[in-house]
Amino acid sequence: MSSDRPLPPWVHRVGVFDLETTGVDVATDRIVTAHVGVLDATGRQLVARSWLADPGMEIPPGATAVHGITTARAREEGRPAREVISQVLDALGSLLGQGVPIVAYNAAYDFSLLAHEARRHGLDPLASPAPIIDPFVIDRAFDRYRPGKRTLAVVAAHYAVALDDAHEAAADAIAAGRVAQALARRFALPPEVHELHTHQIGWARSQAASLTEYFVRIGRLDAREALDGTWPVRD
Helix, strand or coil: CCCCCCCCHHHHEEEEEEEEECCCCCCCCCEEEEEEEEEECCCCEEEEEEEEEECCCCCCHHHHHHHCCCHHHHHHHCEEHHHHHHHHHHHHHHHHHCCCCEECCCHHHHHHHHHHHHHHCCCCCCCCCCCEECHHHHHHHHCCCCCCCCCHHHHHHHCCCCCCCCCCHHHHHHHHHHHHHHHHHHCCCCCCHHHHHHHHHHHHHHHHHHHHHHHHHCCCCCCCCCCCCCCCCCC
16 A cells, blocks of 8 residues: 655665674674665665675574575685674765665664674774664554564565565665665655654664563563663664
8 A cells, every 4th residue: 555645755765784693692793794785766776785704703503594604605705804894884884974864674683783893893883873764663663563573574575575585685685675665655654864763763662662561471571671672773
């Protein structure tokens, strides 16, 4: 379903960003592959760059099963981690400096892990990156009660966005950008991208609080625990 309302101006040029990593702990896991690109209003990729890094540690079999990169391949073909991280930071910083919003699905994961990696290698992390667009947060805010999972693959299918190679950084980044554009066509999102960024901070916090309440109720979390809803970068 679409609307005749004008599309937000940010739809016409969005950056896209995704990481594939050694695991899911933003503080200790490492970058294996990364992708940064730019999409036009039709979702066509205008510019793009992808990286393969040697993370400096064994890639667990579970992570390899997700993204397909083995430790041997990363060591043989990957660039040094510090070099990759520096270039990813420069690419994202350049887009944000031009006022281009960056789309990342579950942005708090990718931007938090990138920040930890930057510090680990003596680099300056992105300072309060903005504006960021997170389809994961926006979809949950505007279609809160839709049943089912909210993985990128499931959400992309829901909005009729093709994702033929899930968990490959470029494919995931591009799909996330197109989902963000589909959300803008479906829902009345704030037209000003910095306003949207600010709204997402509150939505992410509320969503974490709601999920915390649910996890406590089913016994998955202790009543004294709470999920971190800080967005887009967690400490």
